[in-house]
Amino acid sequence: MIPHHVAILSFEGPDRYASIGGLATRVTQLARALGAAGHEVELFFVGDPHAEPIEQSDPGVTLRRWSQWVSSQHPRNAYDGEAAKIHDWEFSLPAWIVDRLIAPAHARGERVLVICEEWQTANVAIAIDRTARERGLRGALTLIWNANNTYGFEKIHWPTLTRAAAVTAVSKYMKFELLQWGVHALVIPNGIDHALLEGADPERTAALRAAFGTRPTYVKVGRFDPDKNWLQAIDALAEVRAGGIDARLIVRGGKEPYGDVVFGRARDRQLEVCRLDYEGTDWRELAERLSVVESAVVHVRAFLDEATLYALYAAADVVLANSGKEPFGLVGLEVMAAGGVVVCGATGEEYAEPFVNAIVCDTGDGRELATYLRALSEDGRLAEELRANGMQTAARYTWSNALESLSRKIAYVEAIAK
Secondary structure (H helix, E strand, O other): OOOOEEEEEOOOOOOHHHOOOHHHHHHHHHHHHHHHOOOEEEEEEOOOOOOOOEEEOOOOEEEEEOOHHHHOOOOOOOOOOHHHHHHHHHHHHHHHHHHHHHHHHHHHOOOEEEEEEOHHHHHHHHHHHHHHHHOOOHHHEEEEEEEOOOOOHHHOOHHHHHHHOEEEEOOHHHHHHHHOOOOOOEEOOOOEOHHHHHOOOHHHHHHHHHHHOOOOEEEEEOOOOHHHOHHHHHHHHHHHHHOOOOOEEEEEOOOOOHHHHHHHHHHHOOOOEEEEEOOOOOHHHHHHHHHHOOOOEEEEEOOOOHHHHHHHHHHOOEEEEOOOOOOOOHHHHHHHHHOOOEEEOOOOOOOOOEOOOEEEOOOOOHHHHHHHHHHHHHOHHHHHHHHHHHHHHHHOOEHHHHHHHHHHHHHHHHHHHO
16 A cells, blocks of 8 residues: 655646646646545655745645755756756755655654656665665665656666666556666556546636637647657648648647747748737636637747646647657546547557547658548547547546556555565
8 A cells, every 4th residue: 555654756846937747747646646545745846946945735745845046046947957956856855855754654663655756866766775775764665766758768877776666657658668778667657636527617618619710720738849749730730721621720839949840840831820929827818819810820828727728628629649759648638638639649648549539640740640630620420429538538547546556556566675
């Protein structure tokens, strides 16, 4: 079973400063689910340097914003000044974890579960294991290092890490990636917040759908990264429009330079690009602005809160989560829970069944995606079935189910450690 006290170590977390990708969603919701299940959770992350260093958030969850003194010198995001932050974590966190969490648990005859996320924490995990052994406290520690992506794999000393911690992965795809490094991993899938199963906010969804009018509207949200198959999305839009369908694509990306490549491709394909900026976070303003934009590609440059984002998913004809390399694909499940139609890639999205609960692209060819988008435009029944089946799928991937899997795998980890 899962120990009562849990520590999660992750560069990303719930602050906007630390919310860069799916890792922030994973650790925030995992901590929340564990807290709701009665565990005492400490979430360590590289948080906003101007926020309180310690904060009680959800029931049972304590946020600990680590390395704020470094973050104050690197204001862009959690990965800004990454090397200095990694050094600070390796220097300061292991002893703190052992002294403040593991030693008291040992005195009570209990164990502490420590989950370290991604390559930045690999040496931290190694140091926690070493320090706990030196102090005779290793028996009070269940230590897991989890892989969400392949980033930084080349920087990890795998033999030392695998001796120190049990290695887990979020999908069979990531398990296969780890095998390329000679590492065997336990698969513990991600989950989604049970509250998402209530669907998107109906008022926001209706307003956005009305703003779209009768034009087929596609949405793509994510970092500007080649792995996200942005060029496939642009090429597919151009193909669909060339076939006489007046479709448009609403884009919400990041500040990555690859965005210039994406919009350059759009212009090469004769697609007009409009940049939509607005102040504040009023979803009504977003709907109003979208209702008058005529461009084929609309680049939204504004913060979208979760409620607005899920309403956008539900209102769109299709959400393009068509990554060429996706370790798990939380966005796909979120789209399903919101009641949307999602296009996935074919790597870590093991929940996606082609033409049953999702559209699945096997290639990065825009013509493949365009073929499926045209089919959706021509067959309204298919879209309805995908929405209904997607919501049923999302219900099987809540964090309560994921915690059951985590509990079973921990039992195995503790058994082989004896």
